[in-house]
Amino acid sequence: MYAQALNTVTEVSKDDPAKLAAFQARIDAEEKIEPNDWMPEGYRKTLVRQISQHAHSEIVGMLPEGNWITRAPSLKRKAALLAKVQDEGGHGLYLYSAAETLGVSREELVDALHSGRAKYSSIFNYPTPSWADMGMIGWLVDGAAIMNQIPLCRTSFGPYARAMIRICKEESFHQRQGYEIVMTLARGTPAQKKMAQDSLNRWWWPALMMFGPSDSASQHSDQNMKWKIKRFSNDALRQKFIDATVPQGHFLGLTFPDPDLKFNEATGHWEHGEIDWAEFNRVVKGEGPCNRERIKARIKAHDEGAWVREAALAHAEKRAARKAAARIAAE
Numbered sequence: 001m002y003a004q005a006l007n008t009v010t011e012v013s014k015d016d017p018a019k020l021a022a023f024q025a026r027i028d029a030e031e032k033i034e035p036n037d038w039m040p041e042g043y044r045k046t047l048v049r050q051i052s053q054h055a056h057s058e059i060v061g062m063l064p065e066g067n068w069i070t071r072a073p074s075l076k077r078k079a080a081l082l083a084k085v086q087d088e089g090g091h092g093l094y095l096y097s098a099a100e101t102l103g104v105s106r107e108e109l110v111d112a113l114h115s116g117r118a119k120y121s122s123i124f125n126y127p128t129p130s131w132a133d134m135g136m137i138g139w140l141v142d143g144a145a146i147m148n149q150i151p152l153c154r155t156s157f158g159p160y161a162r163a164m165i166r167i168c169k170e171e172s173f174h175q176r177q178g179y180e181i182v183m184t185l186a187r188g189t190p191a192q193k194k195m196a197q198d199s200l201n202r203w204w205w206p207a208l209m210m211f212g213p214s215d216s217a218s219q220h221s222d223q224n225m226k227w228k229i230k231r232f233s234n235d236a237l238r239q240k241f242i243d244a245t246v247p248q249g250h251f252l253g254l255t256f257p258d259p260d261l262k263f264n265e266a267t268g269h270w271e272h273g274e275i276d277w278a279e280f281n282r283v284v285k286g287e288g289p290c291n292r293e294r295i296k297a298r299i300k301a302h303d304e305g306a307w308v309r310e311a312a313l314a315h316a317e318k319r320a321a322r323k324a325a326a327r328i329a330a331e
């Protein structure tokens, strides 16, 4: 997430042309790049940026749902939500580990998040005032995340691709549990159906923004596609998500808050209205409804967990010293 400082083109051109050509040939041959392999500095930096943004999104993404664990309407719903939020924490950890293989420390990454230098997904800066939002996050947010992340299972950097395989399996379960919550509400009392509809009205456009700026405004897409970090453009994935999700909503008798949404028989795609990019830019810049609250909560959790990190470190040092002493005694 040091992208503000990253100019991919300049970084690439600094590297030795022969090495760059050999690197690109490996990418074109669909070989995985591993942490100790030579890589252009721009490739390394862009991966640190993307993987850490992804990790931060998982960790910050625990907050809007964590908010509902104590208020979920039944023991079964509580258990499922608790497990889902724990999964998101796990995804963050695999992803931080994948980023660390590129030579950046966890402390640096966390510090970049807390100081506001690092981005995380815009979607987690929206509030969750109703239980239906738990369904909507699963159905739409995990649904969008899967659409974007399935291609990342084939991304060119080995540790990221491998982490994504397990993450996608879990996200797919999350999407189903979300859809099932929305289905229950949509088939419930008129008040429950209204709760689901209100929630869809609030989350639809922010979910579409998760895929990033339009292709014409995306700064990193061209280079990232050449490096096979990205396999599909932001707009292509957004369209896939819309095409998959609109029929699911109609099946539940819900409507989408987009008067321009219509099916184009000729192309086989759902056409949508204009996305409010000014809102997207505001949220990404830190001025969304919950940006300040989210970062404050992360810093508080980090500070309160300091003693756990210290204890784990002391324990690891003790174990290492005990092992070393046993080795000396055995010699």
Ligand code: FAQ
Pocket (backbone or CB within 6 Å): 001, 003, 004, 049, 050, 053, 054, 055, 057, 058, 061, 062, 088, 119, 120, 121, 122, 123, 137, 141, 142, 145, 148, 209, 210, 211, 212, 213, 217, 218, 219, 220, 221, 224, 230, 234, 284
């Ligand atoms: N929010 O040139 P592009 C989840 C930034 S995980 C904030 O198109 P790129 C699981 C972008 O960083 C959700 N910032 O960039 C879950 C760049 O800024 P920079 C997260 C955004 O990298 C579910 C600038 O705009 N998923 O939901 C956003 O080629 C439920 C220009 O953009 C990932 O991170 C945004 N929406 O494409 C957890 C997936 N979009 O760094 C809890 C991996 C763009 O130059 C509950 N990431 N930006 O200052 C990716 O696939 C890509 O990084 C994209 C952006 C597609 C997000």
